[in-house]
Amino acid sequence: MKNPSSLYVHVPFCEQICHYCDFNKFFLKNQPVADYIEACGSEMRMSESVAPIETVYIGGGTPTALEDEQLERLLELIHKHFTIKPSAEFTVEVNPGSASKETFTMMKRYGVNRLSIGAQTFDTGLLKAINRDHGEGDVEASIQLARHAGITDISVDMMFGLPGQTMEQWQQSLIKLVSLPISHVSAYSLKIEPKTVFYQMWNRGALKLPNQDMEAEMYDWLYEYLHENDFQAYEISNFAKPGYESLHNQAYWNNDGYVGIGAGAHGYVNGVRHRNHGPLPKYLKAIEAGEMPWIESHQVPVNEQMEEEMFMGLRKRIGVNGHRFEKRYGLTVEDAFPGTVSKLQERGLLQKEENHYRLTRQGLLLGNEVFEAFLLP
Structure with a gap:
């Protein structure tokens, strides 16, 4: 297996926890954010790839929950420890309404040229039901700010099969979606994962979900409607205008190697898969000891x-x-x-x-x- 040319960096901090989310994340308040960023830098130093990096993805959590100075420091460390190709696809996840024009301008200066914005739905009632902390207008506002800063390759995440969601609500959200100046859509059906609020609600019978037939109809409508609007399905859940397919995600789907940095991150280097400690104290302690923060690793047969x-x-x-x-x-x-x-x-x-x-x-x-x-x- 060739040296990995893709890099993933995990920012596990959020200002609000969504009811469906099972990613490694923590409430931002009172967290050792500065220490965490420097620890990521230390892990990057220990993980430096000899291959030029062709795709970078900063995910979360909520990367834009960081203060601008903190996010800028993280970007500095990425460039310090890895050779990023000038043509690299460089993506940052963004929560609607969580970044200013100055934030986007700073990102652009460090080579960020693609955003993934977590809209999930444009229905106000459903946003509240899944515990999102933005309003439906924040998505468009963030897109406009990013475009003014020169970042025009924009992906939006959507979800269907949400509690109480009707076909009409799904259709209206997609109609709103395609009216925006975006190049990519990721759309996923809701999965009830352990250790989430929805899982607890589901266990006690307090979660009303669309049935499987309705979910299939929602997917069919998504597929056809996006196709009619020039978004081609290049993966089960991902749709892009021609030339805007996600290179980073394709590295995963092609079973290529990648470097994973941060608490709870996964990596796949030289045929070895590893998973980092999720809890911040364990991650920071391992880095402090000069060790790779792996909770497990194995050579993939x-x-x-x-x-x-x-x-x-x-x-x-x-x-x-x-x-x-x-x-x-x-x-x-x-x-x-x-x-x-x-x-x-x-x-x-x-x-x-x-x-x-x-x-x-x-x-x-x-x-x-x-x-x-x-x-x-």
Whole structure:
């Protein structure tokens, strides 16, 4: 595996915790933010990649919950410890209404050229139900500020299958979405994850969710409506105008290596996957001791790499490149997974064209079944 050319940096601080979120995050107030940023710098020094970095993604949490000086320091450290290619895709996650024009101008100065804005919905009642701390107008305001600062490649995150959400609410949110000057959309159905407020509500029967048929209808409407408005589905949950597909996310889906920095971050370097300590005290203590802050690491066996190649690659509309698979593993897809391809083709879930394996439209709706079929004994 080549040296990783993608970098992920995790900022685990939020000013408000969303009811659905299971990412590693902490309330911002009274946290050792400055110490954390310097600790990330120390981890970067220990993780320096010899390959020029082609994609950077700063996620969270809420990176823009940091003060401008703190975020600027983090950007300085990234440039200090990694060689960022001038052409690199450089993304920062933004909470609507949490960044000023000065913030965006500073980001632009450090090479940030893409934003991922977490809208989730444009319905005021639903925003309150999921405990978001922005109003529906904050998304457009943030986009305009960013564009004035020169950052024009903008992605917006949306969610469907929210508690009490109707088809009309979903459609109205998407109509509002495509009216904005954006280039990319990530849209996900709500998943009830342990250790979230929604999980507690679901356990006691206090969470009313759309049924699976309604979720499927919402996805179908999303797919067709975005297609009509020049957003092409290049992955199950991701849609882009031509030329604006996320390069960073494609590194994950191509099963390529990446450097992961920060509390709770994951990395995949030279065939070794690792996961960092999530709790801040444990992360900071490891860094203070001059150690990598890994809670676990393991060399990924070849059979696991092949499984992941299929799981991740089939998420893309272009699918899995059979030539690339054979070059990596010395086996064809059919040899690695005997009988699996033909069975999925018979069920109408998988198609093969010019040695590319991809999900059919029906396969998109039953993706998990397809992925499970590629689990090796």
